[in-house]
Amino acid sequence: MTRPHDADPATPVHCRTCQVRHGGLCEVLDPIELVRLAGQARRTRHDPGETLAIESGEVGYANVTRGAIKLSRVLRDGRQQVVGLQFAPDLMGRLFSSESPLSAEAATEVELCRIPRSVLEGLVADSERIKLRLLAQSLRDLDAARDWMVTLGRKTAAERVASLLLLVATRTGVADSAGQLALDLPISRADMADFLGLTLETVSRQISRLRHDGVIVVRGHRSVVILNQPALQARAG
Amino acid sequence: MTRPHDADPATPVHCRTCQVRHGGLCEVLDPIELVRLAGQARRTRHDPGETLAIESGEVGYANVTRGAIKLSRVLRDGRQQVVGLQFAPDLMGRLFSSESPLSAEAATEVELCRIPRSVLEGLVADSERIKLRLLAQSLRDLDAARDWMVTLGRKTAAERVASLLLLVATRTGVADSAGQLALDLPISRADMADFLGLTLETVSRQISRLRHDGVIVVRGHRSVVILNQPALQARAG
DNA sequence: ACAGCTTCTTGATCTCGATCAATCGCGCCG
DNA sequence: CGGCGCGATTGATCGAGATCAAGAAGCTGT
Numbered sequence: 142m143t144r145p146h147d148a149d150p151a152t153p154v155h156c157r158t159c160q161v162r163h164g165g166l167c168e169v170l171d172p173i174e175l176v177r178l179a180g181q182a183r184r185t186r187h188d189p190g191e192t193l194a195i196e197s198g199e200v201g202y203a204n205v206t207r208g209a210i211k212l213s214r215v216l217r218d219g220r221q222q223v224v225g226l227q228f229a230p231d232l233m234g235r236l237f238s239s240e241s242p243l244s245a246e247a248a249t250e251v252e253l254c255r256i257p258r259s260v261l262e263g264l265v266a267d268s269e270r271i272k273l274r275l276l277a278q279s280l281r282d283l284d285a286a287r288d289w290m291v292t293l294g295r296k297t298a299a300e301r302v303a304s305l306l307l308l309v310a311t312r313t314g315v316a317d318s319a320g321q322l323a324l325d326l327p328i329s330r331a332d333m334a335d336f337l338g339l340t341l342e343t344v345s346r347q348i349s350r351l352r353h354d355g356v357i358v359v360r361g362h363r364s365v366v367i368l369n370q371p372a373l374q375a376r377a378g
Numbered sequence: 379m380t381r382p383h384d385a386d387p388a389t390p391v392h393c394r395t396c397q398v399r400h401g402g403l404c405e406v407l408d409p410i411e412l413v414r415l416a417g418q419a420r421r422t423r424h425d426p427g428e429t430l431a432i433e434s435g436e437v438g439y440a441n442v443t444r445g446a447i448k449l450s451r452v453l454r455d456g457r458q459q460v461v462g463l464q465f466a467p468d469l470m471g472r473l474f475s476s477e478s479p480l481s482a483e484a485a486t487e488v489e490l491c492r493i494p495r496s497v498l499e500g501l502v503a504d505s506e507r508i509k510l511r512l513l514a515q516s517l518r519d520l521d522a523a524r525d526w527m528v529t530l531g532r533k534t535a536a537e538r539v540a541s542l543l544l545l546v547a548t549r550t551g552v553a554d555s556a557g558q559l560a561l562d563l564p565i566s567r568a569d570m571a572d573f574l575g576l577t578l579e580t581v582s583r584q585i586s587r588l589r590h591d592g593v594i595v596v597r598g599h600r601s602v603v604i605l606n607q608p609a610l611q612a613r614a615g
Numbered sequence: 616a617c618a619g620c621t622t623c624t625t626g627a628t629c630t631c632g633a634t635c636a637a638t639c640g641c642g643c644c645g
Numbered sequence: 646c647g648g649c650g651c652g653a654t655t656g657a658t659c660g661a662g663a664t665c666a667a668g669a670a671g672c673t674g675t
Contacts (some may be wrong), residue, residue, distance in 0.1 A: 236513070284477070287462070342663080643665105
């Protein structure tokens with residue numbers, strides 16, 4: 142992926158500067174397919190906390206072009222488990238409906254490029270690569286879910302929190318001015334707890350511990366700089 | 379699925395009486411595709427505890443035609459998490475390799491119908507339905523993994539054990555002579571613990587509790603009869 | 616700048632499940 | 646039939662993380 146933008150004149154104008162032109166679903170589309178898709182796809186913006194009706198009613202897919210999305214499942218009595226985070230440029234959604242529906246919520250400010258089910262079905266019927274791309278995405282999600290099952294089933298509280306920091310750093314972290322890996326947590330302590338299978342107090346204590354031990358620096362709750370990455374990795378189990 | 383066996387004379391002989399002719403991958407194959415596949419597929423038998431080299435080296439798929447398979451992932455220090463159970467007639471495996479490899483082990487006596495990667499790639503290239511079938515299987519596995527994340531992250535020990543009994547009952551349970559739902563646990567207490575994120579002692583205690591409370595009857599460690607299914611469901615969270 | 620809210624942190628105590636430690640019971644083989 | 650061995654059960658105790666309970670620190674808007 143050497144081209145940051147797409148210079149081909151056949152590429153739709155609003156895809157040329159899209160952050161995920163070369164990610165998500167669009168990376169496997171040629172300009173002709175892009176035109177076909179771009180006319181039907183709807184770009185939408187969402188504030189943190191907004192529920193995204195992806196799975197209900199109209200089943201389809203959406204490219205996450207900016208921000209992070211929280212997928213969760215709740216028990217009848219209200220206990221909640223966050224079962225996944227989707228970051229740009231992930232492809233989110235599914236072709237077939239599921240018996241165990243998830244709720245999807247914008248964690249940060251989010252931009253989506255939504256693809257209606259009918260349009261996607263047409264593209265899927267015609268394109269080899271799209272079908273394989275959807276399969277690849279679901280396999281990637283499956284790997285991520287199984288990795289996280291290890292975290293939930295077998296790691297200590299300290300290891301879980303370290304694992305989450307590394308997960309977010311891997312997906313959205315950037316090297317700051319001093320060359321350290323910096324990241325912004327897309328979710329609150331309460332949501333972190335629901336992702337990690339802990340309480341928010343335990344999450345807070347573990348973050349404080351990492352701070353006191355000089356492994357990370359925290360600025361204003363959401364902003365984290367990793368000072369000692371090997372130490373963090375060692376603490377992640 | 380009204381036909382227990384396939385009477386079409388074009389169907390390969392050893393597929394006609396196969397338990398999963400109408401399950402797994404084969405349910406979407408026509409007799410011509412079946413012939414093409416049957417010549418290449420290798421049927422193998424495995425004893426409990428045997429490691430199945432599905433994911434290593436030659437990546438491919440296998441139909442589970444009998445028995446149950448345990449998929450697990452281990453941490454460097456030896457802690458283990460079972461991330462899935464595959465029962466007949468599940469389709470197991472993947473087209474693309476993964477960075478986080480699983481180990482697959484026969485839980486019970488198992489029969490597989492292995493499909494070499496090269497053969498499957500050929501079929502996938504030619505058949506629409508096969509591609510969608512592989513996508514459907516991976517989405518089903520993803521749903522199962524996310525459901526289990528709720529169990530691991532948010533349920534109590536009692537709820538986890540009840541959830542496992544219901545899961546096995548759903549996949550392999552049969553009504554016994556008295557009309558009660560009966561099942562055979564495919565895994566030891568230790569493996570149940572590794573699936574549930576508990577210790578084997580806790581699993582044993584919870585099973586004893588269900589027994590003392592008259593919810594289930596256990597005969598010889600592995601055989602379970604569910605006496606009160608609503609009560610079990612209520613205890614599963 | 617300062618209310619007033621929400622979110623996070625920290626502390627004290629309690630509890631569920633882990634750990635340590637005997638048995639138990641069933642299958643296997645001499 | 647009896648001894649041996651492995652997996653399961655049961656008991657006693659411990660401890661990580663939950664729960665209960667104050668405060669502190671950020672973000673609003675005025």
